[in-house]
Amino acid sequence: MQKNLIKAGILAGMVLLFTACKDDGNDLGDGNGDTGVITNVNDIEYDFNVPSTYVFERNNETTVSFSGQSQRLAMNKEILSYFSVTSGKTTAEIEAAFAHEAGNNDFIDAGSLGLNASSKNVKSKIAASDDLFGSDAVAKEAIQAVFSAYIASQVADVVPNKDNTATEGNAGMIADGSSTRYVNGKGLEYNQAFAKGSIGALIVDQVLNNYLGTTRINNEDYISKNDAETLEEGKNYTKYEHHYDEAFGYVYGDPSVDFESPISYESDSFLFKYITRVESDTDFSGIQEQIFKAFRIGRAAVVAQDYDVLKDAVTVLQYQISKVIGVRAVYYLQAGKNALAAQDFGGAFHDLSEGYGFVYSLQFTRNPETDAPYLSASEVNSLIAKLEAGNGFWDLTDGTVLDEVSDTISAKFDFTTAQAAD
Amino acid sequence: MKHVIYTLVLVVFLVSCKTEGAMEDCTKDSFDRGALLTNWADNIIIPSYDLYVSELMDLEATSNAFIASPDIQKLETLRADWLAVYTTWQNVSIYEIGQAEISRLRDYTNTYPLEATLVESNISSGNYNLELSTNIAAQGLPALDYLLNGIAATDADIVVKYSSDPNATNYKAYLSDVVSRLKSMAISVQTDWKGTYRGIFIANDCSSSTASVDKLTNDMIFNLEKVTRAAKIGIPIDFFGQPPMIAPEKVEALYKQNVSKELLIASIKASQDLFNGKFFNTEEEGESLKSYLDELQIEAGGKLLSVVINDRYDAAIAQAETLDDDFYMGIQSDRTKYKITRDRIHSIIEVLKTNMISALGIKADYNDSDGD
Numbered sequence: 029m030q031k032n033l034i035k036a037g038i039l040a041g042m043v044l045l046f047t048a049c050k051d052d053g054n055d056l057g058d059g060n061g062d063t064g065v066i067t068n069v070n071d072i073e074y075d076f077n078v079p080s081t082y083v084f085e086r087n088n089e090t091t092v093s094f095s096g097q098s099q100r101l102a103m104n105k106e107i108l109s110y111f112s113v114t115s116g117k118t119t120a121e122i123e124a125a126f127a128h129e130a131g132n133n134d135f136i137d138a139g140s141l142g143l144n145a146s147s148k149n150v151k152s153k154i155a156a157s158d159d160l161f162g163s164d165a166v167a168k169e170a171i172q173a174v175f176s177a178y179i180a181s182q183v184a185d186v187v188p189n190k191d192n193t194a195t196e197g198n199a200g201m202i203a204d205g206s207s208t209r210y211v212n213g214k215g216l217e218y219n220q221a222f223a224k225g226s227i228g229a230l231i232v233d234q235v236l237n238n239y240l241g242t243t244r245i246n247n248e249d250y251i252s253k254n255d256a257e258t259l260e261e262g263k264n265y266t267k268y269e270h271h272y273d274e275a276f277g278y279v280y281g282d283p284s285v286d287f288e289s290p291i292s293y294e295s296d297s298f299l300f301k302y303i304t305r306v307e308s309d310t311d312f313s314g315i316q317e318q319i320f321k322a323f324r325i326g327r328a329a330v331v332a333q334d335y336d337v338l339k340d341a342v343t344v345l346q347y348q349i350s351k352v353i354g355v356r357a358v359y360y361l362q363a364g365k366n367a368l369a370a371q372d373f374g375g376a377f378h379d380l381s382e383g384y385g386f387v388y389s390l391q392f393t394r395n396p397e398t399d400a401p402y403l404s405a406s407e408v409n410s411l412i413a414k415l416e417a418g419n420g421f422w423d424l425t426d427g428t429v430l431d432e433v434s435d436t437i438s439a440k441f442d443f444t445t446a447q448a449a450d
Numbered sequence: 451m452k453h454v455i456y457t458l459v460l461v462v463f464l465v466s467c468k469t470e471g472a473m474e475d476c477t478k479d480s481f482d483r484g485a486l487l488t489n490w491a492d493n494i495i496i497p498s499y500d501l502y503v504s505e506l507m508d509l510e511a512t513s514n515a516f517i518a519s520p521d522i523q524k525l526e527t528l529r530a531d532w533l534a535v536y537t538t539w540q541n542v543s544i545y546e547i548g549q550a551e552i553s554r555l556r557d558y559t560n561t562y563p564l565e566a567t568l569v570e571s572n573i574s575s576g577n578y579n580l581e582l583s584t585n586i587a588a589q590g591l592p593a594l595d596y597l598l599n600g601i602a603a604t605d606a607d608i609v610v611k612y613s614s615d616p617n618a619t620n621y622k623a624y625l626s627d628v629v630s631r632l633k634s635m636a637i638s639v640q641t642d643w644k645g646t647y648r649g650i651f652i653a654n655d656c657s658s659s660t661a662s663v664d665k666l667t668n669d670m671i672f673n674l675e676k677v678t679r680a681a682k683i684g685i686p687i688d689f690f691g692q693p694p695m696i697a698p699e700k701v702e703a704l705y706k707q708n709v710s711k712e713l714l715i716a717s718i719k720a721s722q723d724l725f726n727g728k729f730f731n732t733e734e735e736g737e738s739l740k741s742y743l744d745e746l747q748i749e750a751g752g753k754l755l756s757v758v759i760n761d762r763y764d765a766a767i768a769q770a771e772t773l774d775d776d777f778y779m780g781i782q783s784d785r786t787k788y789k790i791t792r793d794r795i796h797s798i799i800e801v802l803k804t805n806m807i808s809a810l811g812i813k814a815d816y817n818d819s820d821g822d
Contacts, residue, residue, distance in 0.1 A: 130692035147692060163808030165800035166750035166758060 065396045067347035069321045072340045076332040078325050081288040082276065084269070091265040094277020099141050099148045101282050103128060104226055105297060106135050106143070107150065111182050111219035113190040113210050119183040123176055127151040141283065151175070154229045157237035158244060160392070160401075167405070171229055175222060182218040186210050196422040204374030211377050214420020220381035221388070223297065228353060228389020231278045231299045236349060236394040239275035240326075240342045245335075255333050272330050276323050279303070279349075290320060299352070306355050311447040318348045343396035350393035350402055354441045355448045357386035358434045362449035364421070365430040373422075380421045380430075387411050390437065402440045411436060481742050483655040483663050489727050489736035490666065491648050497730035498541045499640040505535045506633040513629045517622045520612040522605045529598050533709060535632075536591050540716040542636075544673040544724060547665055548651065549642035555635055557586050562681070563700045564592040566600065573620045580631045592704075593628045597621070600705030659813050667739065668815045670724055671802050678717045679795040682710070687781050687788045696785060701777040710777035715770050718795065722763040739806065748809040755805055762801060766794035 066072055084091045107125050110117040125134035128149035135143040155161050155171035185199045190210055194200035197213045211217050238244065254268035265273070280287040284294035293301040307316040326341030360383030367376035391408040393401045403411070411433050417423065424430055434445045509531040516524040539560060546556050558580075565587040572578035572588055580589045601621070602608045611621050643651075654662040686701045688694040703709045723730075727738025735741075740756040748755040769791045774780030781788050803814060 145692075161804075163804045164750065165797075165804040166755075168804075169797075169800075170751050 065343050065347075066340045067344055067396065069318045069325065069341075069344045069348075072322075072325055072337060072344065074325060074329065074332075074334065074337045076328055076334065076337075078321075078328040080324075082280070082290075082320075082324055082327065083288055084327055084331060086264055089264050091269055092273050092276075093263070093265060093270060094273050094281050095141075096146075096148050097274055097277030097281040098283055099143055099146045100150055100153065100230070101278070101296070101298060102139075102141050103135065103143055103146075103148070104150050104223075104230065107179075108219055108223050108297075111179075111222065113187050117183070119180045122179045122183065126176065126179060139283065150226070150230060153234055154226065155233060155392070157233045157241055157392075159237040159241035159399075160233060161237075162243060175225065175229070178218045178222045178225075181212060185212055186218060196419045202374040202377060204372075204378050207374070207378075209374050209378050209381075211381070211421075214416055215373075215377040215380065215422055216384060216416075216420060217378065217381035220378070221385045224356075224382050224385020225388040227299050227302065227385070228392040232349060232353060232389060232394075233392040235275045235278050235299075236346050237392065239271045239278075240345060242399065244271055245339065245342065251335065254330065266330075269327075269330055272327055276327070279319070279323070299349070302356050303349075303352050306352050309355070309359075309448075309450060311443065311450070312351070312355060315348055315352065319345065319352075322348065346394040346396040350395065351441060351443070353386055353389050353393050354402060354437055355443060357383055357390060358437050358443075358445055358448035359383075360386060361430045361434045361437075362445065364424070365427040365434075368425045368430075369427065377421050380415070380424070384412070384415055387415070387433070387437070403437065407436075481745050482737070483657070483661075484652060486727070486737040486739075486742060487652040487655055487662050489738065490724070491643070491651055493729040493734075493736055494724060494727070495545050495730075496640075496643050496648065498538065498545070499636065499643060501731065502535065502538045502542050503633070503636050503640050505531065505538055506629070506636055509535050510629050510633055513625060517612065517626060520609045522609055525598065525605060525609060529706070532591070532594050532598060533706075536703065536709070536713060537716050539591060540713060541720040541723075541730065543677055543717070544670055544720060545666070546669050546673070547662075548647045549639045553635055553638065554583075554586075555639055556677070557583075558635060559590045559632060560592065560677075560702075561586050561590060562592040562702055563704065564588065564596050566596055569593055569596060569624070573624045574617060576620045576623065580627060589628050589631060591632070592702075594625075594632075595703050595705045597625050597628065598705075599707075657811055659815060663810075664812045665815075667807065667810070667812050670721060671799060671807075671814070674718075674721045674795065674802070675799050678714070678721065679792055679799065682714045682717065683777075683788050683792040683795070686777060687785050687792065689789065689792055694785065696781055698778045698781050701781070704778060707778050708775040710780075711770065711773050711775050714773070714777075714791075715767055718763065718767050718770060721798075722760070722767075725759060725763070739810070743806065743809060746809060748805070750801070750805050755801070755809065759798065759801055759806065762794070762798040766791065766798055769794045 082092065103125065107122060109115065110122045110125065121134070124132060126149070128134045128143070128146070128151075130145060130147040133144050137143045151172055154175055155168045161168040187210075189199040190201060192198070192200035194202045194211050194213075194215070199210075199212045201208050201210050202215075203209075209217055244250065250266075250268045250271070254266045258266060260267055260270060263270070276287075279299050280290045282294065282296035282298070282300065285296055285300060286292075286294075290300065293304045303316050303319060306312045307314075322341045322344040326338050326345070329335070329338035329341060360379045364376045364380035364383055367373075367379055388408060390403040391401050391405045393403070395402050414429050414433055415421070415424070417429075431445070434448075438445045438448060509528070512524065512528045512531050516528050542550075543556055543560065550556070568585070568588040572585070578585060578588075598608070601611050612618055612625070615621065651662050654660070658664065682702050683689070686697050688696050701710050702713050725738060726740050727736045728734070729736065740760075743756045743759075744754060750758050769787075772787055773791060774783075777788070806812075807814060
């Protein structure tokens, strides 16, 4: 009798132990599959008001600020313009813009963003999230070096051959309808690799693995300041609110975008643009509102100091934003395959270059069920190696490798290659 | 009986759920931290203090001789002894643990820029207490730099300050007091290491935020970041300035003017030697952070992490070699090469603070602010 009681006591203790020690990152799921992780914004339950626009105020003044993100997006756009074969920019000049330092005249700097005066730059935020790279500076620097190499190779290999016709193994120009594309010896456009790769390495990484990452979201100091509504010095927001808005700003921070109710991507050329592109595929319609609504719910949850709801919004964002990258990677690989089949090399190489960048970006996605990227860095590198093998895109004409890579990607997500392809 | 069991279960529960930062138990891996700590204590730290103290004693002797009958030749000898002490100090500076931490040895020994006006007012009043924290910037090796190199324009005029100057007695007293205080502080730390502290240091061989390995590793990184990178280069070149407002008067050994480079290089080498477990003043190596990483076979970017780290130390030292002996003039003529050196040092810190400490399960005990 005594023994049984003791056993029961131990058992009860064990149950208590497991319950109490459960990771509090992704719990409280309700009825979305069997994982307990919420991936659909309409499954989030909350008991506070969520505005229909991204408008948050304290004492009748906005608490939303993401000027640093707007600056970085604008810088990235300007850096990409320097990839033009007629920009006349040297490697050192483009690299200086990439790793901009305050006060240097690296940018044309039109408008009121103050890019040259800004202490922000793009390079230092490439592969720089707390969660993925906080304990691996070597990996961070290696990825930053990949982007610097796109710059250097464009200037060294492609620009000097801009008047030559590209052939297998030789950089040059190639016609794509009325456009001319400039590719390296494997058919890759470096500006596309940089642009679409930075959607992952800069934007998705900063959003999902840094500002909405576990390290920040669970930071007790930030939480206690948010609970006490301790505002940052001279600002109208708490640090926690600001971090959240910095995540938001990487998505909707292009100055042309109406961030309070973003519908059209206007002149954005990064993540938001491709959210709207995925939205226009009927297989994924609704994804744009999933993301925007999750951002609003999460922000309202920060104001309401309801961190459980915030975490639900974050898992939705992890799932939906990652999906955008996965869909676009497969979409472009399939588009490239079809163009190759039609002997349209210029169009195919352009699609494949975009696809290449999105494939690269997959290593910065975040699966809410595992808190790891949908594809690891080594998985991504092996897919990239397949695309680049031999003469690269020139060798992909029969479509087998492109289907194989596409299927590898879609198998990691809950969509099919066919759904992403149209 | 039941209560006992429940209590036991509760204890298990509490132990299992506790998080980092809470009271930590003594977890160990295959690496023998005791051997590492013994190597650090017996072959690196204590020999550093031994040399540092013996050089301070030489300095005191030459200082006393100079005070007894000041002349230019004795001034030169005194400067040479000061430089020897200053160079060895670059090693000692790292070990801000135990009695050194309690007595704030680093602050009292090498806070610069010196407050020369405070030194002069202390001298003219003859009324000062160097044990007060208000006098931190008026003593130590920077004060000696001033007293031996900066109080007058020529060597002859400096000697005059200690001989025929109306305030000569006070100048002599201040020189003597600064040297005495350097020596007594160093001896008290040395004595502590050779007494009880060595045992305490080695016995604290767990893995926790207060364990010796964790603490000294943090000291090493902190020293490289704040003392080497920031104080010696970053602050004088106003690294973060927008636009930079260089401050050449903030260089180390401002008044001597031609030894800033060798002190910088000594500081980087001291850090690298500690990382490698290299015996102080011999080429032999013992258990170290390097051997610890290698034992765990930690890699980064396809190389052994210890190789990555040593490559970065080597690159920083190679870049530092390109600098001018005299930083005061150098940063005014070519700030860029100083900035590159600062970045090379930063790249060591990056990999120590991320790859290394996470591989070894060491938690950073200080943090930078987080950018924007």
